[in-house]
Amino acid sequence: MSYKLVERGVLNPLADVEVKKLDLNPFPDDFERAALVDNTKPGANVILSTLKDALGNRLFIKVKKPAGAPATPEQVQQAASAELAILALADCGSCTSWVVLDAIRLEEMGVPTICIVSDHFTPFARELAINHGLDELRFLEIEHPIAGLSNDDVEEKTLKIIPALKYLLQIP
Amino acid sequence: MKHWTERIASDLTNWDVEEHVVASGTSISGSIHIGNSCDVFIANAVSKSLQKLGEKSRTIWIADDHDPLRKVPYPLPDSYEEYLGVPYSQIPCPENCCRNFVEHFQKPFLDTLPVFGIDLETYSGAKMYQDGVYNDYIKKSLERAPKIREIFNQYREKPLGEDWLPYNPICSECGRVNTTYARDFQGNTVQYRCQCGHEGEMDITSGEGKLTWRVEWAARWKIFGVTCEPFGKDHAASGGSYDVSKRISSEIFDYRAPYPVPYEWITLKGDAMSKSQGVFFTPGQWLEIGSPETLNYFLFRSKPLKHKDFNPEMPFLDFIDQYDRVERIYYGKEEAASQKEEEKLRKIYEVSQINNRDEIPFQPSYRFLTVAYQINPEPEGIYNILKANSQLPEKMEKLSYQELEDDTREKFRERLNQVKNWLGLYAPNFVKFQVQQELPSVELNPAQEEFLVELADALERQDFTSEELHDQMYHLLKEQGLKPQKAFQVIYRIILGQKQGPRAASFLLSLEKDFLIKRLRREA
């Protein structure tokens, strides 16, 4: 009689992912009101202010939200009262998480969004967006780093992404 | 919400200027088509929007008639190749009808503009050089050539020669302006050599040579105080003409570059428009088949960077239908799909109009007219066909053609003329037909014969609407055991002498009743 030793199988510690699929909201042809959502990270306010100047005569709703934590319901409502929202700045792990997750919350409420993401964190931001069912969430990449730079330097980096912003928003 | 032309105007109100100057420019290298006349239409719309906002604004147009000929435009003969490299302003008119090449192509274009409500101040690039308008700028550019070179080189793979100057004299030997290389200057005199072998000198104030394009463009901005300019998207590429001219404007001429409005090309049936290959469609050609508002609508219904394709054949009918629908929505005669859509369409319509109107104009279906016209080309006859087919608006249903107001009749005749031209120039064969005045000889089987007779009887007995006639025809052909397609073919064969034709019921109602009944009975 012959015997063979067979190793017991091992189970997979990786979990299944909870998937939901969401639809991205298209940008309106023209908009009067835009929300500028600032997560108070260094440079975020300079970025948003520079982008605002490039967008011409419109009504801008300024919203502040926490960096590493979700926006409060009031802050989300405020942002959702605009026709589109630009969120800045995703340049670290937790703030990227919450820029993306808050953008998704706004998209779920029908508000089209653009997230300003440091190019070092774009892959993570994209993964996060995919995991949350919005593969095509719109990001504008800005050159890392932003923290620690002077306002002028941040402005210079922001000017480089303005053509892409205008393209996304179809301006003119 | 604002239309994009209004949005540009709104942004421009932030500029601290006494008067806005919206510039457009066209290279007179051949027929000016709807693709390269976009500048003019956009500039005019922006200027008008600025005026509505209470700003002072004027629209200017500069003919790039001093540029060298690069390709022989259609339909000029190959012999014109002798003029390659020569400024357009110095090339003769190909048909001896105009002063020169420039006027030959420019005149038909400029002549149509008033129809579009476009009011321009026109300038000739060549004349500007001759009148010395550029002189100071040429001088400054020569003096600051090293800096200009430096700026240019930042956007070039191969750097320019150390002695390169931003100026192209016209060769006194061969007459070409794109083959010369200016390498030195003293005062107003520039030394150059030409590819033809000639070496010479030129006085920059003579107006014969020209500044290199990107410098010239920047100079123009300051000369006219331009605050906004639309241009083809090839100039908008990163590191392209606009970027370079913007720097030249700021660093050499100390002037703020205008608000740019790049626009995408228009293709014709999917092909890029090409003057040399004869692929183009001019505003004049448009007016033959459509009202000027419809061209405005075509250009303004989407954003400037959205690609537009134009097809004057069958798709043109869909296009006019779309325009008419937007017009109905504007006047509240039809509902849009949503409030957002309504807002958007109203804006587009408004911006496309040349004159304001209180009421919706008479808009008989263009598509329907293409059929009606072929049955009876007379306006009154067509009007009656419309009436018989319930194609008239309610308030006109009881009116005869003679009872219509003058401007309604005028508008009607205009559209009829457009339809006639469309049929003659762009309609594919399958939409064309001719009512045979003589009875064509056709072999019919008994069922088919019976069907026609029954149909004639029915028509004699009563009047039908087109839905009712349609139902009746189906009923009769079923009675005879005929397939619908076969039954209709029979009708077309005995009336048109061919197997296909327009929609049967409304077609029959469009014909003169007596004639139709006799024909169905095969009496005449």
Add this chain to the structure above:
Amino acid sequence: MTNEDEKVKITTPSCGCLLDDVLKNGDVCNADSPGEEILVHPDCERVSHEFYLHHLTDGLPIIPPTRERVSKFLDYSPGFADQVVSILPPRRGKATVEKIAINAVMAGCLPGFMPVVQHAISALGREEFNLAGINATTHPVAICTIVNGPLASGVGMNSGVGCLGPGNLANATIGRAIRLCMLNIAGAVPGVGDHATHGSPAKYSYTFAEDEKKNPWESLHVERGFDGEDSTVTVMGLEAPHNVNDHRSITAQNLLDTVVHTTSTAGCNNSHVPGEILVLMSPEHATALKKEGWAKWDVQEYLHQNMRVPVELGDRGGRRLDRQWVVDGEVPITRSPEDVVLVVAGGPGRHTMIAHGFGSGSQSVTIPID
């Protein structure tokens, strides 16, 4: 992941062949049945390495999670194997009872530890904890798990000398299991979903039990509204602990001032987004304070009022500090006395450990273990 390549002939009493005979003479008995399978546990070293290569470990060897081992853990859980306990960000992985058990086996837990691990995972899924922020941040915040109630000693946890490690199986493996769940279920893999710039030793394991016997005050879970006899697990987002060495203070206030001085630093998140901190007092420190008549609340109040950082240190002008926190040119480390999470554990010695938190972005969560 079975390996069928290894086949070894062994002796079996039933047919009378001795291994020696087989090896010497090549005699094999004539039994007909082909290879009867004998299941053996997989080789630890090999499986560990394979798992490591697949990025499924924390870098240390793991116990291969066979079905048999995992089943034993499932016996200790009230739920079904595929019941979802939490959805864990950033990957939004479904932390089912089975997946938690697999990772707990890998960590080296004993089956009895399963309730603690499972409840910790449940608590981490609560919104106020903000696991999405905690897992993804560049800040080295780890997950500290504090166990209260009878279950702590029931599973053999250490609340005395060396309670923060090393040496205790329960402390070490429960904390480790939680981290493996973060890696494998939540997707918090360094560089991928976990962006902590340097990582942290506290991310290997950071679990202990409170010493309720030696605690002169009410324990953490009682303070939070539970019964003394309830067992609870508290999860907190914390940096690795920093020691407060105070053998010299004679008065309570002096001792607390040493704590204040050690916590009031510019380099913590609390200095610009005030939030919770952990104050883990040794029994000796706690007793000294109690002796002078300080109640737990007095200690928390004192620390909260005095732990401050000058604004110029907390806010260098880059990230704008929320003005609501600034009082007289200073920023508090905590928002309120409740933010001082005061716990007693450890052996002899006059030391207190403090650990800063993630700041206002995360709130600790205490849930009962049922």
